[in-house]
Amino acid sequence: MDKKKYLKKSLENELENILHYWKTNAVDYDNGGFIGHIDYPNLKRTENNKGIILNARILWTFSAASNFYKDRRYIDLCRRSYNYLVNFFRDIKNGGVFWELDYKGNVVNRRKQVYAQSFVIYALSEYYVLTQNEFAKNWAIEIFDFIESKAYDSVNEGYLEAFNDDWSVVKDMRLSEKDVNEPKTMNTHLHLLEAYTILYKIYNSPKLKKALKALIDLFLNKFLSETGHLHLFFNEKWDLKSSIYSYGHDIETAWLLMEAANVIGDSSLRDKVNQRAQHIADIFIDEAIDSDGGVANEINWKTGEIDHDRHWWQQAEAIVGLYKMYQLTSDEKYINAALSIWEFIKNNIIDHKNGEWFWLVDKDGNFNDKNEKVGMWKCPYHNSRVCIQVNL
Numbered sequence: 146m147d148k149k150k151y152l153k154k155s156l157e158n159e160l161e162n163i164l165h166y167w168k169t170n171a172v173d174y175d176n177g178g179f180i181g182h183i184d185y186p187n188l189k190r191t192e193n194n195k196g197i198i199l200n201a202r203i204l205w206t207f208s209a210a211s212n213f214y215k216d217r218r219y220i221d222l223c224r225r226s227y228n229y230l231v232n233f234f235r236d237i238k239n240g241g242v243f244w245e246l247d248y249k250g251n252v253v254n255r256r257k258q259v260y261a262q263s264f265v266i267y268a269l270s271e272y273y274v275l276t277q278n279e280f281a282k283n284w285a286i287e288i289f290d291f292i293e294s295k296a297y298d299s300v301n302e303g304y305l306e307a308f309n310d311d312w313s314v315v316k317d318m319r320l321s322e323k324d325v326n327e328p329k330t331m332n333t334h335l336h337l338l339e340a341y342t343i344l345y346k347i348y349n350s351p352k353l354k355k356a357l358k359a360l361i362d363l364f365l366n367k368f369l370s371e372t373g374h375l376h377l378f379f380n381e382k383w384d385l386k387s388s389i390y391s392y393g394h395d396i397e398t399a400w401l402l403m404e405a406a407n408v409i410g411d412s413s414l415r416d417k418v419n420q421r422a423q424h425i426a427d428i429f430i431d432e433a434i435d436s437d438g439g440v441a442n443e444i445n446w447k448t449g450e451i452d453h454d455r456h457w458w459q460q461a462e463a464i465v466g467l468y469k470m471y472q473l474t475s476d477e478k479y480i481n482a483a484l485s486i487w488e489f490i491k492n493n494i495i496d497h498k499n500g501e502w503f504w505l506v507d508k509d510g511n512f513n514d515k516n517e518k519v520g521m522w523k524c525p526y527h528n529s530r531v532c533i534q535v536n537l
Contacts, residue, residue, distance in 0.1 A: 148480050152468070152487060153536050160532035166500035167203065167525050168222060170518075176248050181205055183381070183519035186499040194253060195246045197234050197261045198520070202526035204230060204268040208275045213533045220275075227272055227281065230265065232273035235284070239292045239311050240430040241265075245521075255310035259296045260264055260320055260333040262288050267339040272470050273347055285344055292337070302381055303363055304337060304392035304446035305396060321522075327378040327386045331368045334360060340403045354409060361405055361414065364398065366420060373428030374446070392440055395461030399425040400534075419473060426470045429463070430482050435508070440491035442505075453508035457522055459525035460490050465534045469473060502528050 148503050173180045180198060182193035200241055204226035207219040221466050233250040234242045236257075242265050242317075245254035269285035272278065292533055297310040304434045305328045306318040320333070321325050329374035341357045368375045375398050376386035399422040406418040433440050440459045442452040464483045471479035493510050506522060 148484060152464075152480070152484060153260075155463075155487065155491075156532040156535045157457075160213075160536075161502065162495075162530060163525055163529050163532065164207070164219070165523040167206070168219070170500070171203070172222070172225070175512060177250060178225065178517065179234070179378070181248060181521075182482075182517055184517050185503075185514045186496075187518060192248045194521075195248060195250075195523035196241050197244055197258075198225060198264060199521055199524050200234065201242075201261070201264040201268045201367075202232060202524035202534055205264070206270065206272050206525040206529045207393050208271040209533055210272065210529060211275050213536070223275060225273060227269075227278075230268070231280075231284075234265075236310060241288055241312075243310070256315060257295075257308040257310060257312060258320060258333075259292060259304055259306060259308075262292055262296075263333070263340040266344055267336070270340070270347055281503075282347060286348055288351075288357075289341070289344060289348075289353065293352070298381065299331075301369070302359065302385070302405050303379075304334060305381075306333055307332055325378040325387055328381050329379040329383070331375050331377045331394065334363060334368065335401060338364070338405050342401070342408055345408050357405055358409055358414070359412075361402060361418065363407075364402055365417070368398075369421060369425075372446075375425075378522045389443050391443045392448055393442070393456065393462050394431070395425055395458075396429045397462040400462075400466040400469040403473070403497040423470060423474065424464075426466060426479065429466070430478065430511065432464070433485065433525075434446065434482060434518075437510075438485035439493065440486060440489075441507075454505050455489070455494070455507075456505045457494055457502040457523075459493055460486055461527040462533040463530045464490075468535050501525075 170183060171179045178195060180189055180191055181195040182190040186188060206221045211217060211223060235245055236385045241257050241262050243252045244256045244258055244261060246277040247253050262527050263273060266288050267286045269281045273282040274475055298305060307315050310314050317326055318328055321468055338360045341353060345353050345357055353457040357400055374386060374390035375395050376385055377389055377391060380386055401417050406415040440463045441456045442456055444451045463486050467479045493506050496503055501518050503512040506512045
C-alpha cells in the first residue's frame with residue numbers, strides 16, 4: 146500500500162462528505178447566514194445565537210475548499226457567509242467584529258476578542274484569494290491595523306486577549322469558561338500567527354512582516370518549553386499562569402510555525418523553526434497518541450494527570466502536523482503516526498450515519514449525544530483543513 150496516496154485519497158473523499166454536510170444542514174434560509182446550533186443527530190436549533198467563530202470559520206472553509214478545487218462550486222455559500230459577516234458582525238463604529246448575535250442578527254455580545262478578529266482576517270484573506278474582492282482584503286488589513294494599535298503590548302510585547310466593544314479594558318478576558326482569566330494566551334497568539342501568515346501572502350507589508358516575525362519569536366522564546374510543549378496562559382509580564390499542556394495545540398503550533406517561517410523567506414529562521422517543530426512532533430508521538438491511535442486532550446504537567454478525551458479538532462490537527470513533518474524529513478514514523486490517527490478518526494470520530502464528526506469520544510470510544518454537531522465552537526474548519534492540507 147502506498148501510504149501517502151492512501152491518506153491523500155481518503156482525506157480528499159472525506160472533504161466532500163464534510164462540505165456536503167454543511168451545505169445541506171447549516172444554511173439558515175429563514176434568517177440569513179447559517180444556523181447557530183445543531184444538536185445530535187441533526188436537530189436544528191434555529192433560534193439559538195450565532196457566534197463569530199462559527200461564521201468566520203464557515204467562510205474560511207468554503208473559500209479554502211473553492212481554492213483547493215480551483216473552481217466556484219461553493220461561491221454562493223462563500224458569498225452568503227461573507228455578506229453576513231459584513232452586514233451583521235462588522236462593527237462600523239469602533240472597528241473589528243462583535244462576538245455574538247441573536248438568530249435574527251441583532252448584536253447580543255459586543256466584546257472584542259482578539260482571537261475572533263484573527264479568524265476574520267484568516268477568512269477574509271482566503272476569500273480574497275478566491276474572489277479578488279478588494280473590500281474583503283481592505284477589511285482584513287483594517288482589522289490587522291486595529292489589532293496592532295489596540296491589542297499589542299508595546300511595553301512587554303505580545304497581544305492582550307480581549308476588550309470591550311470600544312477597545313477599552315475588560316476585566317474578564319476569557320475566551321471560554323474553561324480558560325484562565327489571563328491577558329496573554331498561547332491560543333490567541335497562535336491564531337494571530339495563522340491569520341498574519343495568510344494575510345502576508347496577499348499583503349506584502351513591512352509592518353505585517355515585522356509583526357509576523359515577532360510572533361514567531363514569541364513562540365520560540367515565550368510559549369515553547371524545553372520539553373517540547375507549549376505553555377498556555379501568562380500575565381502581562383509573561384509570568385506563567387498555567388500547568389496544562391494541550392496536545393492538540395502542540396502539534397498545531399508545530400506546523401503553523403513552519404508555514405509562517407516559510408512565507409517570511411528567511412532561511413536561517415526557517416531552519417530554526419523546522420528544528421523546533423520536529424522536536425514538538427517527536428514529543429507528541431511519544432506522549433499524545435494512545436495505543437488505539439487516538440490523540441489525548443491534555444496533561445497537567447504538575448500532577449501528571451492526563452485527560453484522555455479525544456476531541457475532533459485535535460485528531461485533525463495532529464494529522465496535518467505529522468504529515469508536514471513527513472514531507473520535511475521523509476521519516477516514515479510521521480506518516481505511520483498520521484495513518485494510525487486517521488484510522489482512529491474513521492472508526493470513532495466520524496458520524497457515518499448522520500454526517501460530520503462527533504465533538505469527542507472518551508477513552509473507551511463512547512460519544513456523548515449531548516454534544517452538538519454545529520455550534521459556537523463546533524465548526525468545519527479543523528476537519529476540512531486536514532483534508533485540504535494533506536492534498537496540497
